Amino acid sequence: MESNSSAASRRLQTLNTHLRPASSSPSTASSSSSVLSFLPTAAQQNSAFQHLQQAPDDPILGVTIAYNKDQSPVKLNLGVGAYRTEEGKPYVLRVVREAEERLISDRSRNKEYLPITGIPTFNKLSAKLILGEDSPAIRERRVCTAQCLSGTGSLRVGAEFLAKHYSQKTIYIPTPTWGNHTKVFSLGGLQVKNYRYYDPRTRGLDFEGMLQDLRSAPSGVVVLLHACAHNPTGVDPTPGQWEGIRQVIRSKNMLPFFDSAYQGFASGSLDVDAHAVRLFVTDGGECLVAQSFAKNMGLYGERVGALSLVCSSESVATRADSQLKLVIRPMYSNPPIHGASIVATVLGDRNLYQEWTVELKAMADRIIRMRHLLYEALRARGTPGNWEHIIKQIGMFTFTGLSKEQVNFMTREYHVYMTSDGRISMAGLSSKTVPHLADAIHAAVTKKAGQ
Amino acid sequence: MESEPISSPSAFQHLMQAPEDPIIGVTTAFSKDPSPVKLNVGVGAYRCEEGKPYVPQVVREAELRLLNDLSRNKEYLPITGNPQFTGLSAKLIFGEDSPALNQKRVCTVQCLSGTGSIRVGAEFLAKHYAHKTVYIPIPTWGNHPTIFTVAGLEVKSYTYYDSNTRGLDYEGLLRDLNAAPSGVVVLLHACAHNPTGVDPTADQWKGIQKLIRGKNMLPFFDCAYQGFASGNLIKDAFSVRLFAGDGGECFVAQSYAKNMGLYGERVGALSMVCGSESVAKRVESQVKLIIRPLYSTPPIHGAAVAATVLGDRELFNEWKADLQGMADRIIHMRQLLHEALKARGTPGDWSHIIKQIGMFSFTGLTKEQVAFITDKFHIYITFDGRVSMAGLSVKTVPYLAEAIHIAVTTVLE
Numbered sequence: 001m002e003s004n005s006s007a008a009s010r011r012l013q014t015l016n017t018h019l020r021p022a023s024s025s026p027s028t029a030s031s032s033s034s035v036l037s038f039l040p041t042a043a044q045q046n047s048a049f050q051h052l053q054q055a056p057d058d059p060i061l062g063v064t065i066a067y068n069k070d071q072s073p074v075k076l077n078l079g080v081g082a083y084r085t086e087e088g089k090p091y092v093l094r095v096v097r098e099a100e101e102r103l104i105s106d107r108s109r110n111k112e113y114l115p116i117t118g119i120p121t122f123n124k125l126s127a128k129l130i131l132g133e134d135s136p137a138i139r140e141r142r143v144c145t146a147q148c149l150s151g152t153g154s155l156r157v158g159a160e161f162l163a164k165h166y167s168q169k170t171i172y173i174p175t176p177t178w179g180n181h182t183k184v185f186s187l188g189g190l191q192v193k194n195y196r197y198y199d200p201r202t203r204g205l206d207f208e209g210m211l212q213d214l215r216s217a218p219s220g221v222v223v224l225l226h227a228c229a230h231n232p233t234g235v236d237p238t239p240g241q242w243e244g245i246r247q248v249i250r251s252k253n254m255l256p257f258f259d260s261a262y263q264g265f266a267s268g269s270l271d272v273d274a275h276a277v278r279l280f281v282t283d284g285g286e287c288l289v290a291q292s293f294a295k296n297m298g299l300y301g302e303r304v305g306a307l308s309l310v311c312s313s314e315s316v317a318t319r320a321d322s323q324l325k326l327v328i329r330p331m332y333s334n335p336p337i338h339g340a341s342i343v344a345t346v347l348g349d350r351n352l353y354q355e356w357t358v359e360l361k362a363m364a365d366r367i368i369r370m371r372h373l374l375y376e377a378l379r380a381r382g383t384p385g386n387w388e389h390i391i392k393q394i395g396m397f398t399f400t401g402l403s404k405e406q407v408n409f410m411t412r413e414y415h416v417y418m419t420s421d422g423r424i425s426m427a428g429l430s431s432k433t434v435p436h437l438a439d440a441i442h443a444a445v446t447k448k449a450g451q
Numbered sequence: 452m453e454s455e456p457i458s459s460p461s462a463f464q465h466l467m468q469a470p471e472d473p474i475i476g477v478t479t480a481f482s483k484d485p486s487p488v489k490l491n492v493g494v495g496a497y498r499c500e501e502g503k504p505y506v507p508q509v510v511r512e513a514e515l516r517l518l519n520d521l522s523r524n525k526e527y528l529p530i531t532g533n534p535q536f537t538g539l540s541a542k543l544i545f546g547e548d549s550p551a552l553n554q555k556r557v558c559t560v561q562c563l564s565g566t567g568s569i570r571v572g573a574e575f576l577a578k579h580y581a582h583k584t585v586y587i588p589i590p591t592w593g594n595h596p597t598i599f600t601v602a603g604l605e606v607k608s609y610t611y612y613d614s615n616t617r618g619l620d621y622e623g624l625l626r627d628l629n630a631a632p633s634g635v636v637v638l639l640h641a642c643a644h645n646p647t648g649v650d651p652t653a654d655q656w657k658g659i660q661k662l663i664r665g666k667n668m669l670p671f672f673d674c675a676y677q678g679f680a681s682g683n684l685i686k687d688a689f690s691v692r693l694f695a696g697d698g699g700e701c702f703v704a705q706s707y708a709k710n711m712g713l714y715g716e717r718v719g720a721l722s723m724v725c726g727s728e729s730v731a732k733r734v735e736s737q738v739k740l741i742i743r744p745l746y747s748t749p750p751i752h753g754a755a756v757a758a759t760v761l762g763d764r765e766l767f768n769e770w771k772a773d774l775q776g777m778a779d780r781i782i783h784m785r786q787l788l789h790e791a792l793k794a795r796g797t798p799g800d801w802s803h804i805i806k807q808i809g810m811f812s813f814t815g816l817t818k819e820q821v822a823f824i825t826d827k828f829h830i831y832i833t834f835d836g837r838v839s840m841a842g843l844s845v846k847t848v849p850y851l852a853e854a855i856h857i858a859v860t861t862v863l864e
Binding site: 046047048049050051052053054055056057058061080082090091092096100101104107110111112113114115116148149150152153156165166167180183184187188220255286298299300301302303309311312313316318319320322323325326329330331332333334335336337338339 | 460461462463464465466467468469470471472475494496504505506510511514515518523524525526527528529530562563564566567570579580581594597598600601602634669700708712713714715716717725726727730732733734736737739740743744745746747748749750751752753
């Protein structure tokens with residue numbers, strides 16, 4: 001061995017000695033190469049990451065992991081918000097398959113890098129979809145749109161942009177909200193604060209509390225708003241309430257940041273579900289909108305989304321666009337082709353678009369039907385409590401109001417999986433499984449003390 | 452109260468117009484140029500002899516198979532990506548028989564091509580590594596310093612390129628790394644250094660390894676050209692396997708943009724070779740916390756294509772042959788350009804064109820000469836004189852040679 005590695009060699013021998021089983025003799029230390037192999041240029045055998053803790057599983061995704069491990073034939077996964085058919089299967093939209101077939105058969109297509117901000121036609125069509133064909137903001141070229149990685153990616157790019165360029169580096173988010181929001185914004189560089197939103201007593205919107213909290217927040221802060229089908233509660237403001245919210249936000253010069261993950265999925269109507277966003281855009285003020293096509297086009301894992309900045313002028317929009325690129329380039333350079341091409345194909349073809357709206361409405365209608373079935377099933381069982389919120393809440397989820405203990409009970413005894421906050425994905429139910437869920441809820445509510 | 456249009460000033464009135472990315476800016480300028488003889492040797496994307504983008508046949512085949520498999524759906528991938536893809540990716544770079552893999556000391560996550568892999572790795576290091584400084588070679592890919600800085604690491608440099616020899620300044624490299632503090636992160640280009648095309652020899656790699664391990668530094672490989680540099684996947688993995696095989700730790704960012712022609716589908720992987728299986732498990736749980744607030748889970752399509760190719764023996768062999776073909780065409784272009792310059796008697800030593808490796812040639816042209824070439828000949832090169840050999844063809848080499856000749860003889864340095 002080279003002389004300059006003798007120190008390392010001695011350290012290794014000492015380490016080796018400590019790692020040997022107690023019964024083996026010291027004389028075997030130098031030859032127990034099965035424990036450690038010495039290489040002249042090897043680093044110290046301890047890891048630079050020895051101190052790392054095992055991080056807990058993501059609470060939402062962890063539900064599916066636990067579900068997968070469960071062997072019970074009656075297990076039910078109502079955790080992650082992915083649409084399921086009546087047969088309980090994932091659903092790939094017909095228009096998506098059609099679009100994919102067109103794209104892949106088109107040999108004139110290639111895999112060249114997209115622009116940093118993504119496919120231009122996708123961006124334009126996405127903006128039109130959420131803001132409306134006749135949106136003044138689009139007509140006045142005040143909107144800059146960047147293709148991003150679904151809702152999460154759009155929020156993260158927006159957050160980093162704001163942390164870099166906006167004067168108030170604080171965002172107010174509703175209580176409760178999607179579990180990932182806080183991390184996305186804080187890692188993006190913003191301080192995160194909360195405003196009241198959900199009223200557990202009414203299982204509806206705490207409108208007064210929300211307005212109070214916004215009024216007492218500093219001027220100019222960013223405010224996260226769920227465009228429709230609030231996640232996890234399913235509780236949305238009425239149009240009248242949205243107007244009230246708009247007035248407070250504009251009077252305090254706050255910057256709205258919309259998370260729009262369910263357009264068309266909430267009510268079945270793309271325009272109805274865009275009401276809140278369009279209300280704010282029509283008043284001429286600025287806002288950010290993060291769009292996701294995960295649910296409404298069933299594109300989940302292809303990561304398709306868009307971030308739009310509605311600015312007060314074309315000049316600002318142009319400059320904002322150039323600055324967005326500086327955020328995206330060191331993150332992933334440019335976005336993936338495939339998913340956004342599918343969306344652009346569907347949105348840009350009149351027949352496919354039409355067909356899409358029909359499929360979308362069918363998905364939304366099925367979910368609404370599940371809400372009614374579950375509500376009736378609980379009423380039929382005489383389950384104590386008021387369960388109207390199941391049919392009043394909107395979108396994919398129902399915030400049942402069940403306690404953590406009740407949730408655990410349902411998982412343990414009935415193999416029903418949901419997030420610990422009592423949020424169930426209605427999209428994961430079918431007419432066959434509603435009875436089982438109703439039984440589980442009934443048992444949980446009557447056998448365990450309520451929350 | 453009626454809602455009146457708001458006419459308050461913009462919250463972003465103060466924004467400056469950001470300058471265009473220099474590399475992408477070259478292609479933008481190229482697209483705007485109406486000249487019929489224009490030539491784009493700026494961005495590093497492979498072109499076939501006809502000058503067209505190239506989608507490997509195995510990619511088309513894989514896409515067809517995926518399309519026709521009606522059992523496939525669009526459900527979210529795990530945060531760490533497609534497990535088949537990550538497993539095969541790790542095997543590709545480390546080798547089937549890699550002890551690190553066999554000892555389960557490697558955590559591999561699917562990321563968005565090279566950039567995404569580096570960004571996730573950099574954020575992980577900024578969060579968990581004791582020394583929040585990375586040393587990058589001079590020069591390096593333009594996006595490197597930005598990625599590391601935004602992720603939270605301090606960026607310093609080490610000598611790499613010798614403009615006199617147009618080769619590696621090996622002594623300078625060793626000197627600078629020796630002078631650096633112990634334990635820092637060191638960025639290494641696995642092969643086909645971008646933009647210079649200058650790679651260490653096997654012996655030089657061993658010298659670098661000795662220094663890095665001796666100072667307990669953490670190597671972070673950027674591997675964007677495996678198989679593309681020499682045409683041989685194993686040969687191009689030499690440096691990574693050297694480090695991964697010595698028992699120490701390292702990070703490896705892999706990209707399939709060039710070698711599988713998947714550019715815009717953003718296919719890549721970050722592998723963290725750890726000291727033990729236990730550490731690798733904990734590392735995996737922690738890296739998820741970085742990915743989830745960035746984009747939640749990676750995109751399905753590109754990784755599914757790559758996994759299909761890597762996992763099917765026929766497709767894999769066809770791919771290897773295709774890769775060899777692409778690499779050979781580039782090497783051929785190097786030879787042609789070198790001969791063309793020699794034939795014209797262009798002043799200077801142009802042997803670096805055939806010595807340098809990979810997609811790019813660091814020509815040594817000055818900024819003024821580059822501007823001249825673009826202006827007079829409509830040939831688009833990045834301002835640092837980097838030419839994408841992949842953008843040349845038998846027909847266009849003479850034109851470039853002519854342009855270089857005139858630039859060198861008329862534009863004084």
